[in-house]
Amino acid sequence: MAEPAFELYAFWRSSATFRVRVALNFKGLTAREILIDLDAGEQLSADFLAINPQGAIPALIEPGYPPLTQSVAILEFLDERFPSPPLFPSDPHGRARVRSLAALMASDTHPLIVPRVKKYLTASGGFDDAAWRAWQVNWFTRGFQAMEARLSKESATGVFCHGDTPTLADICLASVTAVARVFKVEVPDIPTVNRISARCAEIPAFAKADPMAQVGAPS
Amino acid sequence: MAEPAFELYAFWRSSATFRVRVALNFKGLTAREILIDLDAGEQLSADFLAINPQGAIPALIEPGYPPLTQSVAILEFLDERFPSPPLFPSDPHGRARVRSLAALMASDTHPLIVPRVKKYLTASGGFDDAAWRAWQVNWFTRGFQAMEARLSKESATGVFCHGDTPTLADICLASVTAVARVFKVEVPDIPTVNRISARCAEIPAFAKADPMAQVGAPS
Numbered sequence: 001m002a003e004p005a006f007e008l009y010a011f012w013r014s015s016a017t018f019r020v021r022v023a024l025n026f027k028g029l030t031a032r033e034i035l036i037d038l039d040a041g042e043q044l045s046a047d048f049l050a051i052n053p054q055g056a057i058p059a060l061i062e063p064g065y066p067p068l069t070q071s072v073a074i075l076e077f078l079d080e081r082f083p084s085p086p087l088f089p090s091d092p093h094g095r096a097r098v099r100s101l102a103a104l105m106a107s108d109t110h111p112l113i114v115p116r117v118k119k120y121l122t123a124s125g126g127f128d129d130a131a132w133r134a135w136q137v138n139w140f141t142r143g144f145q146a147m148e149a150r151l152s153k154e155s156a157t158g159v160f161c162h163g164d165t166p167t168l169a170d171i172c173l174a175s176v177t178a179v180a181r182v183f184k185v186e187v188p189d190i191p192t193v194n195r196i197s198a199r200c201a202e203i204p205a206f207a208k209a210d211p212m213a214q215v216g217a218p219s
Numbered sequence: 220m221a222e223p224a225f226e227l228y229a230f231w232r233s234s235a236t237f238r239v240r241v242a243l244n245f246k247g248l249t250a251r252e253i254l255i256d257l258d259a260g261e262q263l264s265a266d267f268l269a270i271n272p273q274g275a276i277p278a279l280i281e282p283g284y285p286p287l288t289q290s291v292a293i294l295e296f297l298d299e300r301f302p303s304p305p306l307f308p309s310d311p312h313g314r315a316r317v318r319s320l321a322a323l324m325a326s327d328t329h330p331l332i333v334p335r336v337k338k339y340l341t342a343s344g345g346f347d348d349a350a351w352r353a354w355q356v357n358w359f360t361r362g363f364q365a366m367e368a369r370l371s372k373e374s375a376t377g378v379f380c381h382g383d384t385p386t387l388a389d390i391c392l393a394s395v396t397a398v399a400r401v402f403k404v405e406v407p408d409i410p411t412v413n414r415i416s417a418r419c420a421e422i423p424a425f426a427k428a429d430p431m432a433q434v435g436a437p438s
Contacts, residue, residue, distance in 0.1 A: 053368030054323060065312050066373065070326070073318035080311045092299045093284050099292035104273060107289070107326040112336070120357060126345055138339060149272030154285065 006031035007061040009051065011038045012214035013182055015110050015175040016071035017058040021209035022171045023075045027082045031060065035216055038115050071175075072106050075168055087168045098162045101150065101169035105176045109143030113179070140176070140185045147173060148190040160196055166203065174200040178211050225250035228270060228278040230257045231433035232401055234329050234394040235290035236277040240428035241390045242294045246301045250279065254435055257334050290394075291325050294387055306387045317381050320369065320388035324395045328362030332398070356406075359399050363406045366392060370411040379415055385422065393419040397430050 006024070008031035010017040024031055036042045036057050043055045052059045052069045060068040068074050079087040088095045111117070113136050121127040121135065151157045161169035177197040180187070187193075200206045211217055225243070227250035229236040243250055255261045255276050262274045271278045271288045279287040287293050298306040307314045330336070332355050340346040340354065370376045380388035396416040399406070406412075419425045430436055 049368075053372055054327075054365040056327070056365075062312075066316065066375070068312075068315050068319070070319035070322040072326070073315050073322055076318055077311055077315035080314070092296055093281075093287075095299070096287050096292050096296035097285065099295055100287070100289035103289035103292055103326075107291070107322075108273075108275070108330055111327055111330050116361075117331070120354070121344075124357075125340075125350065125354065131344065135339070135344065138343075142335075146273040149268075153272055156285070 003029055004062045008033050009036050009048065009057050009059040009061075010034065010214075011036050011057055012216035013179065013211050014038065014057055015179040016056075016106075018175040018178055018209050018211060019071040019106070019171050020058045020060060020074050020078075022174065022206050023078050023087065025205035025208055026085065026087070026166070026171075027078055029078070029082065033215070037216070072102060072168070072172070075171065079168075085165075087166075087171070089162060089167065094156065094162060097154070097156055098167045098169045101147065101161050102172040104147055104150070105143060105169075105172040108146075109139055110176055110179075112139040113183075136183060137185055137187075140180050140183075141187045143176065144180075144187045144190045144193050148193050151192040151196070157192065159199060166200065166206075170196060170200050171206075173197060174206055182211050222248055223281045226280040227252050228255050228267065228276050228280075229253065229433075230255050230276055231435035232398065232430045233257065233276055234398040235275075235325075237394040237397055237428050237430060238290040238325070238390050239277045239279060239293050239297075241393065241425050242297050242306065244424035244427055245304065245306070245385070245390075246297055248297070248301065252434070256435070291321060291387070291391070294390065298387075304384075306385075306390070308381060308386065313375065313381060316373070316375055317386045317388045320366065320380050321391040323366055323369070324362060324388075324391040327365075328358055329395055329398075331358040355402060356404055359395070359402075359404045360406045362395065363399075363409045363412050367409040367412050370415070376411065378418060385419065385425075389415065389419050390425075392416060393425055401430050 006029065008020060010033045036048055042048060043057055049055055051067050058071055060074050068077055075087060088098055118132060122132055151161060156162050158164045160166050161173060174197055225248065227239060229252045255267055261267060262276055268274055270286050273288065277290055279293050287296055294306060307317055337351060341351055370380060375381050377383040379385050380392060393416055
């Protein structure tokens with residue numbers, strides 16, 4: 001299939017945008033990035049709300065179709081449209097495990113440390129900088145330690161989260177480790193998480209998507 | 220395919236368990252439920268951690284296979300294994316929209332109001348009952364109003380979130396409206412969300428899964 005002229009509404013630090021970047025790289029696809037500065041609140045501009053009424057990035061635009069939103073939904077879409085190389089194993093139980101590990105990161109961990117949560121806790125929840133830091137550290141720690149508990153005990157874990165090739169689970173894990181690194185959060189007792197994250201970082205599709213390598217990142 | 224003797228680790232109020240119940244009902248499948256009392260912390264018992272090291276429900280057990288965890292991953296699995304009736308439309312862009320709407324509920328809204336977050340905010344975050352209530356109301360409101368903004372503007376919305384048959388998006392929407400009802404949270408200005416939620420509640424697969432109809436619910 002000819003590659004569409006994708007456009008990606010993105011922000012350098014965004015964990016969810018990272019996932020889409022990795023998947024595009026992994027599939028050999030490209031997208032022109034359009035910067036939405038989350039720190040400046042550009043996700044709530046009228047122009048962007050016309051693209052995603054939720055006011056959240058990433059949004060992937062394929063000409064002629066409605067905007068694609070929500071990172072994991074975008075990755076499932078890319079895998080359906082461009083099946084090779086695959087983001088999932090071929091058996092239903094394996095795919096279920098990959099989606100479950102991905103959700104542990106993308107649903108149970110990442111949504112707790114995004115800018116809109118910080119804004120609520122600091123503006124309305126009485127959190128000072130130290131309380132926000134403790135919150136951030138708590139959820140990164142719980143998320144990574146839950147991943148560690150699963151990855152270290154489940155026999156399907158291999159070089160990567162599931163077997164010996166990268167899947168959606170690795171992309172979601174790497175997306176959260178990348179953001180933890182930006183925020184200088186270090187979680188103890190997660191050797192399997194660290195081993196897999198380090199292995200992912202060696203792969204060009206992941207390395208090129210790193211937050212610190214994007215336009216807008218602090219130098 | 221013969222129906223496996225599924226077991227479902229469940230809790231009456233759990234929004235994520237609700238999703239699995241609806242999907243099982245929708246597919247004409249049954250599962251023996253095993254109660255994990257979240258209010259009593261049973262999800263952190265050694266017995267349950269042996270099933271899901273994350274300490275989260277639901278977990279669906281198919282004899283002979285590792286436990287299936289994370290509700291949306293379980294629903295994707297059930298749809299792959301038991302394709303009729305489908306939980307998704309047949310086109311990739313439609314499936315992407317359904318998965319995106321589902322994630323708005325299951326990833327961006329529900330994880331913010333679960334017991335582990337309440338526990339952190341009240342035990343370590345200085346939240347009293349009123350502050351927790353305000354937090355709960357804030358995220359239900361933002362989630363439903365974001366759903367409303369999308370559902371009311373996007374042309375693919377029909378009788379249900381996507382067209383005229385229920386999908387994963389409706390199950391995830393209904394799972395959060397069901398919990399909002401338990402907590403007596405009413406969100407203004409969401410006519411499309413309310414219309415679709417009411418329509419779902421008329422369907423036996425949804426009605427039978429309602430939290431208030433489960434063992435353990437307050438009478």
